[in-house]
Amino acid sequence: MAQPLLEIDRFSVRFGDKVAVQELSLSIARGERVALVGESGSGKSVTALSILRLVAQAELSGRILLDGDDLLQKTEQQMRGIRGADVAMVFQEPMTALNPLYTIGKQIAESLRLHEGLRPNAARQRGIELLKRTGIPEPERRIDSFPHQLSGGQRQRAMIAMALACRPRLLLADEPTTALDVTVRQQIVDLLIGLQEQEAADRGMAVLLITHDLNLVKRFAQRVAVMEKGVLVETNTTEELFSNPQHPYTKRLLDSEPQRAIDAIEPDARTLLDVEGLAIDYRIPAKGWRSMFGRATFRAVHELDLNLRRGETLGIVGESGSGKSTLAATVLGLQRPATGEIRIDGIPLPKSGQSRERRELCARMQVVFQDPFGSLSPRMTVEQIIGEGLAVHHAHIDPKDRRGRVAALLEEVGMPAESMVRYPHEFSGGQRQRIAIARALAVEPELLVLDEPTSALDVSIQKQVLNLLTKLQKKYQLSYLFITHDLAVMRAMAHRVIVMKSGRIVEAGDTLDVLRTPLHPYTQSLLASSLINQSASSRTTA
Template structure:
């Protein structure tokens, strides 16, 4: 049961900070007999050296045996710190309070015993598969290594269990994928590998830290269904307990039994998902639930000449035709190489002040389209024109001016921000190249102004990317693109790593910038709620081709393509539409 310091259950059935639990709440087992939770945190505080405030401040949280419990909150609220504190993976941090797992105190456990517990009894799916997986080792071997470390299995037994886990998590052709390196897998496949690795030693508790971030809706639903099936199936006759850490409220509704809301390192509300989402008691919870994307676009200005025009463009790669299960370097006899069309016969038009959305599943060609429009991948066919001039005709000083006018925010803020540069150096780098007339004082003033626009304070200037949350890093990437005042911004999944409230702030910022500066956006995303909120026109892509395009609202109301209908049906919740609202 929750301690008296956490609060009482109100008539709605939620626990709010500052009250005490009542009988009959979601905190008690259905039998009415109290039992100790599998994981219990009491008064957990985490403080990093030199930090002005603690990352966690007296946090209380319980996860029952076999339950699906979600922990939600904004970036920087302490969600991931909570998970890492449970596993004692926070270097340079002071931990106080109590962390108990199956009645055993973890904060006083010797490090050798903790190493035996990590992965075996408590497993974790980390937020970024590409950062968590060894890029130089086959994924199957990485899973087998975990089995050998904790189960004392022979190499053959560990390899077989790794193959079984890859098949169990839905990897197609697991014998072949066993020998694949992480970069050879799609985002959804990498996430499945992370789940297989986490389940390798049959843990009692699985901590899933943003397991569906950056996945398209179809793959996201598959991962959620997989986690639910694995949790209910359980191991050794017991159901797996899952602590889901996420900012995706749709995911919480679909997956979790109970939810705890965290704000500034404290749990402010806990209860069943239907109760908390239906009748939120804490103002912070209400603010989170109210932060859904809302349509706030104005009609774009009438312009005869397009800013960006692509006609019949195609991108072709030479790839190996097949690989064997014996090893990723070995080719099947006679397979050789083949041509792969990443884009084929794509037409696109972006006018000044207009937002064109691009949606589709992973591998549909969305990001390749963005790179082709930027001139970062060679075209196999077709032409791209900017301001009426083919990209290939821009040379010398004209090409440099083009780069300033045509900016991009990449999908992965972890991989696109130099870990060795401060935020000031990252954001001002473009100014030093494109605006040499500005002195250091003017550059810093410009950087400070754009950082404030994206919601970061002046103290961010001297810090490095690793000191920020995923959402904050994405804002830094957006600031770097905006600092040059471009006329067209290509946004490749710009809100995939952001929580709902920060996402709303960024969308409001982008809409405001568009109105004030007549900015044009190419908005690449898998989030259909977001693309409906911000785009005027929409392209739906599949297999490198455009299957449907037109006015956004028209496509959402009456999609013509069967693929578009299937894509839209994967989203279970509609958004509030506030059309043409200048006050949004």
């Protein structure tokens, strides 16, 4: 057999007494696409970073051979010549990975200057060609853009252009589509496959994809390796692994797709939320001579109507910029100014001020955000985080009773009561999201706005959180306004769905009806871009 491009041989990573990766052996052939999957903490990203020797304060043992050359024996100076030239990496969050102080062109040129010695004009021209190759429109103009001036999909394309600048033999892609909408996600997947196939024909470039998105794996990878707690538990071709998994952990991962288990809405259920003629404008700086006469406006949401009944989940789907989160913030009273009317249980929500009526109405609505770590104060204990709403809206409760209520809420969401003395950083992502849900439940709301509550979680943790939300809805007859771009989650959770595009509702109806027979071309494109298994809807129950 020909020598593999990359061979990881009995490789281990140790941080003090903790073993992050244990005796890992894995090979990747030239021109092959391999996916490394597993939950957070399984050792996937540590393995990828170790190939580039970017893991700090860790003890590495074993061998990592690139074309037979052991990277663990290289000096730091030698590794600088390998990074970017022979092995390149595409990171999960391009806004964090890209330098905000330099244009895209300068960041691409840096690699070309260091590894290929190109002069500025030649590097710029190569950068334009790379941006064009990765599908960025107007590459001659975009090359002078800063990262914040690009959309999420364009930033990820720019990252891929940087990674491919020196035509590496191995490309490491660490969750490259997690933060992207379904249509952009498909574009990036297709782009990576196309570029890899071109480079594989020329130089035999291989790709190691790090992900927990099993639908992405099914579409992208030729072979899959599964890791659990630092140990490689199964390796097989993609088709064989998905059709006939052997290890219990692999079976559990594949069984983590959210299942629909929601109750039907009571025929006489009252309308809890009623939105009528809602329009939301943003003021933006005017260009040219118009700037002398003030600011222009951008309409984010156009005259929108919707309603939500007690015990019902209304799903809102659409790409970034479609107005989903703006709508949610306005319903919560966090976004002003707006025209139209929002009624909670028939009572109009006051449009301004801090009146008692407004405070009481807002207490009937709570929100669970996408990022559980960013939405929880790192300086407060869990008891303080959950108890804050009780102190504001139920000031009559004495501290002892408040503490008992916090303990009961933690147990309600599947957390031990003793967690209340700890801080957010001491918990996993799924545990932090459970704490965020407990905080939202503290003031006994009737409506929860769920803004991408599971997009940052592993598939198995995602399923646990969705099951928890379903259980809480059945127990307390909660109404959910559920915002997501994950159509598999929408299929499992929503009774009805509205599809938004450019601030307008383009399609609405029963969730299963919309997913099975979409009428609007935009909805059809969303479903075509989604990597979910549409046949799975036949297994669901209402």
